[in-house]
Amino acid sequence: MIEKNTVALAIFTLLEDKDWTALTLNDVAAHLNISLEELHHFATSKEDLLALMISYIEEQTLKHINQDLITENTSKEDKLFDSLFARFEAATPHKKAIANLKNTFQGNPTLAFNTIPQFIEAVKRLAALSDSHFTGPLGALQLRGFALIYLRLIYIWLEDDSPDMAKTMAATNKAVTKYIPCLFDPCKVADLF
Secondary structure (H helix, E strand, O other): OOOHHHHHHHHHHHHOOOOOOOOOHHHHHHHHOOOHHHHOOOOOOHHHHHHHHHHHHHHHHHHHOOHHHOOOOOOHHHHHHHHHHHHHHHHHHHHHHHHHHHHHHHHOHHHHHHHHHHHHHHHHHHHHOOOOOOOOOOHHHHHHHHHHHHHHHHHHHHHOOOOOOHHHHHHHHHHHHHHHHHHHOHHHHHHHO
16 A cells, blocks of 8 residues: 555655646546545545645654754754754755745635644644743744744745755754744843844
């Protein structure tokens, strides 16, 4: 039987040349040379296709995080930087597909709005990789702030054509040291100016 990651890779491949709104479950099944019934073991909707893509990138992110370098003395900022940058490294082979996906969502606010819950949950899991958790009365607001910062980093990454992702690295470092700390300590907002 076909594997979940094979389905995710097929979706990424199709999205390199196809708009998200035009992509169908039949397209994915045909690309994989399987029946729609077989595909339904993994996805029965477009939301499921998106979830498969997110799950695949999350799995690949874990492979890019060097656990040997993380010790009890590793700062929260360094862990967060490693997690964010590992996500971009994991996603780089699928950059064209993700750029097409972003363009679709930019041009269709209703579609973008409908994907916010999945995006927020993915961002929460990403933050958890660095032991960053959003709890308490301000937790939901902090999470949304983190999501906006991460979204901005995605846009920078998509425009970064340097082989070593220097622009993405610099922007991620700035986010981790300057912007994200303000989410957890409002007193640091003054440091932004």
